[in-house]
Amino acid sequence: KPEESTKATSGNELQDLPKSLPLFPELEAAMPNHLARSALFCVIKPGRRKMLDKSKIASRSEVTIEYSGKTLDMADNDVFLHALRLAQGQQTGAQIHFERASFLRDIGRVERGTSGYKWLEESLDRLATGTIFISTARYKTVFRLINAYKMDKDTGEYWLSIDEGILKLFNNSEYGFIDMEARKRFARGMDLAKWLQNYVSSHKGGERHTISVENLFRWSGGGEGRLRDFKDRSLPKALDELKRQSIVQSPAIRKDGMATWIKA
Numbered sequence: 001k002p003e004e005s006t007k008a009t010s011g012n013e014l015q016d017l018p019k020s021l022p023l024f025p026e027l028e029a030a031m032p033n034h035l036a037r038s039a040l041f042c043v044i045k046p047g048r049r050k051m052l053d054k055s056k057i058a059s060r061s062e063v064t065i066e067y068s069g070k071t072l073d074m075a076d077n078d079v080f081l082h083a084l085r086l087a088q089g090q091q092t093g094a095q096i097h098f099e100r101a102s103f104l105r106d107i108g109r110v111e112r113g114t115s116g117y118k119w120l121e122e123s124l125d126r127l128a129t130g131t132i133f134i135s136t137a138r139y140k141t142v143f144r145l146i147n148a149y150k151m152d153k154d155t156g157e158y159w160l161s162i163d164e165g166i167l168k169l170f171n172n173s174e175y176g177f178i179d180m181e182a183r184k185r186f187a188r189g190m191d192l193a194k195w196l197q198n199y200v201s202s203h204k205g206g207e208r209h210t211i212s213v214e215n216l217f218r219w220s221g222g223g224e225g226r227l228r229d230f231k232d233r234s235l236p237k238a239l240d241e242l243k244r245q246s247i248v249q250s251p252a253i254r255k256d257g258m259a260t261w262i263k264a
Contacts (some may be wrong), residue, residue, distance in 0.1 A: 042221020
């Protein structure tokens, strides 16, 4: 299916390394475009995680993304986004400090006792052990989403560092901002809305965007379900949620199999 018309990636963003993450607007995180337009963080049902071994991830055609590690879902994406938010402006390799209860509160995670703390540790394990391989026509980069972390089990304190490979994905303004407060207001179970929020963030505001439903289905990791169910039920609900949170305007799914909206 045809992909949306955007400027082709030159690969230069994989070459020159900035020294730190850029500063984000207040209450927002940032998502690299390459990751936002892929199934790296995907919509999966509980208990459906797989162990992948350099498996190709559905994405736009100008990049190839492969991944080794446990499947990452949209809750893992929340953890990653907030980790980036805490790391903004910090030098490569800096130790980012946080306390687990406040971290869970900031991402809107309800469980803040033993079960919530265990979940956060397991999510960080996935982010710190999974390996991502991104290739363009000229360049290749290999990195982990989180370089390393340590924790104090008695105090609930964490220290983590972001892999420098992530910084390469922020070159040339190849990223979009995520309103984390709006994200926390999404109705329960709206993981597709979270994925779409990432995807919408990777494009310019105020312009109508049109993309095939089939591509959205593949890139969001919907391959375990049916395209018809995605088109008729899941996608309309997610787009309505984005409209309700003023992230998009005038969303529609056309009879020709294309989805369209205006980024607010």
